[in-house]
Amino acid sequence: MKYISEFRxxxxxxxxxxAIAQxxxxNRHYRLMEFCGGHTHAIFRYGVQDLMPANVEFIHGPGCPVCVLPTxxxxxxxQLAERPEVILCTYADLIRVPATGRNSLLKAKAxxxxxxxxxxxxxxLKIARENPDKQVxxxxxGFETTTPPTAVAIKQAQAEGLTNFTVFCNHVLTPAAMQAILDAPQPVAIDAFLGPSHVSTVIGSQPYEIFAERYNKSIVIAGFEPLDVMQSALMLIRQLNEGRHEVENEYSRAVTREGNQKAQALVREVFELRPxxxxxxxxxxxDSALKLKADYADFDAERRFDMPAIQASDVKGCECPAILRGAKKPQDCKLLGTVCTPENPxxxxxxxxxxxxxxYWSYGRVRG
Structure with missing residues (x-):
């Protein structure tokens, strides 16, 4: 398979x-949690849910690192960006996430x-080189997918002696979140997981085996194209029908059991677990997130700027927290499509x- 169109x-x-219908x-209900938002968007963009029998339900999980980042x-x-000596570099998705008091990085920029x-x-790194008088x-x-590039940047900055470059680290770990969902005091009813494909290219399929062995959950590492999702759903349904709880790899074109060991070694060199x-x-x-090791402390923004932990609340009435753990779906939120839109999230x-x-908004599942 060489072209994306072959998976559509x-x-x-x-x-x-x-095949799924047959x-x-x-007489049973199938509850399949897709951990990653890439799967959620594929399911609704291509109408995968509409091709499923009524007793096959997709349960939306944590979605993405931006979604699960606390306020x-x-x-x-x-606070960092408001310091006159700082240039804060961020990915576009983060710029509009609401902070306390409906503030955001976009408003701070304005x-x-x-x-x-x-x-x-x-x-x-380029901005840091071009602005030696600023703290960049x-x-x-990100999940495990984007952690290796951050490790590379830190090692580059150290090698080049870039003393004005630091990292505000918010890299989090997928298996820990899956375990938290299953260990919750009031766990959501889940029969099986669509495992995240891009994460698994780095960590491999082995870290999910504990969920099959200890929690009796069926798992299929699923690609992000619609045929990937449908084939993975079929594989899960077959497992559940047969009473099997295994880790299977539908995304074998990119994922192995061991994963990318070179990337894993790089991450272990630069980062360690947060308690x-x-x-x-x-x-x-x-043990669900990473921080810089002591050898790289000079590049840790939390240490350089003595950043305090901030406890903050979400917007009143927003059901994002419940949606992220699979307890509710977007249509259960009274704000969706009324006061909450892409222009006013x-x-x-x-x-x-x-x-x-x-x-749900992009693919016509809800409108105000």
């Missing part, structure tokens, strides 16, 4: 839909703070390009 063929989708047990970390970034949208860590802070965020980290909707999760699920609320 209508005739193959119809064949898969027929395979499901009409207090946005407040931290705004108020005069030097906040620059970048496409990569290399853009941030890269707002690092705990707050996730929006999931609360404090132990109340929560991160509407802001992020991978957010569940953004998917």
């Amino acid at each position: 063929q209508q005739d193959l989708a119809q064949q898969l839909a027929k 395979t499901v047990d009409p 207090g970390r946005i407040d931290n970034a705004i 108020g005069g703070s030097d906040i620059r949208m970048v496409y990569s860590t290399q853009d941030a 802070v890269f707002f690092a965020i 705990q980290f707050e996730w929006r909707g999931l609360g404090l999760i132990p 109340m929560g991160s699920c509407m802001v992020s390009s991978e957010g569940a609320c953004a998917a």
Whole structure:
């Protein structure tokens, strides 16, 4: 398979839909959580949900790193950006996420703070080289997929002696969040997981085996194209029908059991686990995020600027926290499509390009 279009063929989708309809047990309900927002958007962009039997339900999970970042970390970034000596570099999705008091990085930028949208860590390094009289802070965020490039940037800055470059680290770990969802005091009913594909190219499929063995959950590492999602759903349904709880890899064109060991080694060299980290909707999760090791402390913005932990609340009435743990769906939020729109987002699920609320809005599932 060489082209994306091969994973979007209508005739193959119809064949898969027929196979799924023939395979499901009409007497049971299948609850499949897609952890990643890329899957959520594929499901609604291509009408995958409409091709499923009525007893196959997709449950939306944490979605994306921007979605699960707590409000207090946005407040931290705004405080950093308001310092006259700082240039804050950030990805575009973060710029509009609501902070305390409906503030945001976009509003801080409009108020005069030097906040620059970048496409990569290399853009941030370039800005640091070009502005030696400024402190350039890269707002690092992401699951395991984007952590290796941040590690590369830190090592480059150290090698070049870039003393004006630091990282505000918000890299979080997928398996820890999956465990938190399953260990919740009132866990959501989930039969199986569509495992995140891009994350798994880095960490491999092995870290998910504990969920099959200890929690009896079926898992399929699923690609992001519509046929990937449908084939993965069929694989999960077959597992559940047969009473199997295994980790299967539909995305074998990019994912192995061991993952990218060179990238893993690089991350281990630069980062270490935080004892705990707050996730929006999931609360404090132990060993779920990364921080810079002592050898790279000079490039840690939290140490250089002595940043305090900030406890903040979400917008009243916003159901993003419940949506991110699968307890509710976007249509359960009274704000969606009324006061909460892409132009006036109340929560991160509407802001992020991978957010569940953004998917419902973009593909016509809800309108005010």
